[in-house]
Structure formats: structure tokens, C-alpha cells
Amino acid sequence: MSLLSDLINLNLSDTTDKIIAEYIWIGGSGMDMRSKARTLSGPVSDPSKLPKWNYDGSSTGQAPGEDSEVILYPQAIFKDPFRRGNNILVMCDAYTPAGEPIPTNKRHAAAKIFSHPDVVAEEPWYGIEQEYTLLQRDVKWPIGWPLGGYPGPQGPYYCSIGADKSFGRDVVDSHYKSCLYAGINISGINGEVMPGQWEFQVGPAVGISAGDELWVARYILERITEIAGVVLSFDPKPIQGDWNGAGAHTNYSTKSMRHDGGYEVIKKAIEKLGLRHKEHIAAYGEGNERRLTGRHETADINTFLWGVANRGASIRVGRDTEKQGKGYFEDRRPASNMDPYVVTSMIAETTILWKP
Secondary structure, three states: OOOHHHHHOOOHHHOOOOEEEEEEEEOOOOOOEEEEEEEEOOOOOOHHHOOOEEEEHHHOOOOOHHHOEEEEEEEEEEEOOOOOOOOEEEEEEEEOOOOOEOOOOOHHHHHHHHOOHHHHHHOOEEEEEEEEEEEEOOOOOEOOOOOOOOOOOOOOOOOOOOOOOOOOHHHHHHHHHHHHHHOOOEEEEEEOOOOOEEEEEEEEEEOHHHHHHHHHHHHHHHHHHHHHOEEEEOOOOOOOOOOOOOEEEEEEEOHHHHOOOHHHHHHHHHHHHHHOHHHHHHOOOOOHHHOOOOOOOOOOOOOOOEEEOOOOOOEEEOHHHHHHOOOOEEEOOOEOOOOHHHHHHHHHHHHHHOOO
């Protein structure tokens, strides 16, 4: 008699050429991820060869009941670490039946910016540091924390080991390997300053692919927490008080910044970011004012400042970049719940296209 685990792990390629494609999209809140699966006649590696699909937008807060059909356009393909074999994950964006992007489709506008000739010529690279918190399912309190109580103060938990300091490593390592399997350019993981909080990094990724890869990495992570019976939170300040918040620091460079003389290009780009500080903050994630307080390795939300190796700045430039006179910088303002399509394209638009 087969067990459930045997059936879940059936290798379809033993008996059929058909594959399962899991279509993924972003729901009406801008953070809820949705997905559903369909059977395809054989392996597919080019998103343009995949069929469009539809879903009930009235059930995701994205369309009225009387005109509820929303169309999914496949945009990027990844290997499926859950079903394995030739099965795939498909990152999609959403359109009306008339072909107009729906309001929550942030990818469409980002793709326009990234296809601008001036942006294409600069080959913008991104490395996104995605912080998140793992919560106990029934009480929405960080894993490893005593129920209704608090652990010892911050200090021993960052990059820690040990059952009394590090909580959730099985989820984190499962996610790390799953992303590598899927073809996501995940570059590392680490335990964060607040216990129960972790970080993974995606990049370097070029242009729109940074957003695609981060969203699918988030999807894989939430699927793993579903299996593990814990809750994934991207709240930028999950616990009030003397505890670090959660951000999505975004590292960025252009071809001009990476070449000789790039440090001067970096300084001009930072100056432009400072001039549009309010616009960027407005697009960098909900609830960010609870995190950007000037404490816990942040700059105050109303203040723009940059510095070399300064983790209390809005923009941090690394010592190596200063020393070599070229490289990249880190925008430390985005919250953990930011939309990477919005943040990456806005940074490119401000630093490359915008004329003060």
C-alpha cells in the first residue's frame, strides 16, 4: 500500500511526457501570493510558449464579481523544487481581458523602465537582502520565543548557532537549497539580530529578473513554511520595542558605477535619490515608519543621509567601493514587505532617467 509521501513523490517522467506548471501571481493586497496548477503536454523552457490563463479576480480583491476574469501572462519559468522532474513554477503578471495591466500589476510598469535604451545600456545589477520573521502558527508570536513573553535581549542571536539562540534553521536551509534548485540566484542566508528573524539574499540579478526571482523566492519560502506549520511574516516591525525591524536592503550598481571613475557616478546617483527621498519612501513598503526610526540600524524616515560603512544611513557605500573608486551602493530604506518590481525600477528611473 502506498503512503501519501510515495504518491507525492511519484516521478511522472516514468509514465508520461506531461508536466505540471504552477502559475504564480500576486494578489490584491500586493503581498499575498496566489497559485494554481495546470497540465501541459510536455516540457517548456520559454515563457512565451506557455498558454495564458485566467482566474477569478473577485476572490483575490482584484476585480468586481460581475466582471471577474483576470488574465495571467507567463513571464518567467523556474524549476519546481516541490514536484521536481520537468515540472515548473511560472511567475505571471495580471491583465484585464482587454490586455490592460490591472492596478496591482507592478511588473508591467517596471518592465517599461527596464526596457528603456538608456537603462538597458547601463545594465543595472541588484542584490536584495530579504529579511523575514517566522511566527508560531496559532499565536502569531516569533518561533523560539516563550508564549506571551520575551527572550533575552538582542546580541547573541545574529548569525548564531545553538538551540537556545537559533530558531527555524530547517526552514531556512530547505528554502536555500530549493531556490538553488529552482534556478534562483540566491547568494546567501543568515540569522538576523532579532531571534526568529532570518535573511536571504537574491542577486546579482539584472533588471526585471531581480523582481521575478525575489517574488518566486518568497513564494517558495511561504510554501515551505506551510509544510513546516509556521507562519511567514514580512512585517517591517513585527515586535514593538527594543527589537530590530525587517528590511529589504537593495544593493545597486550600473555599468558606469562598476567601471573606473564609478565613485563619482555613485555620488551623483545618491544625490538624485536624496532629492526624491519622499517619493521613494512612499513606495518602499507599508508600515515602514515603524521601522525607520533612527534606531536599530536605520536612518529616520524623514531624514536622508548617506555614508561609507554607516548602517545608520539611508544609503550605505562600502569601504571597498570607496577604496577602489568604483562599485555599488546599498539603499537601506526599503521595508521587508516592499514590492521588488517597484523598488528596483524606481531606483533605475531616478538614477538613470530622471533629470532634476
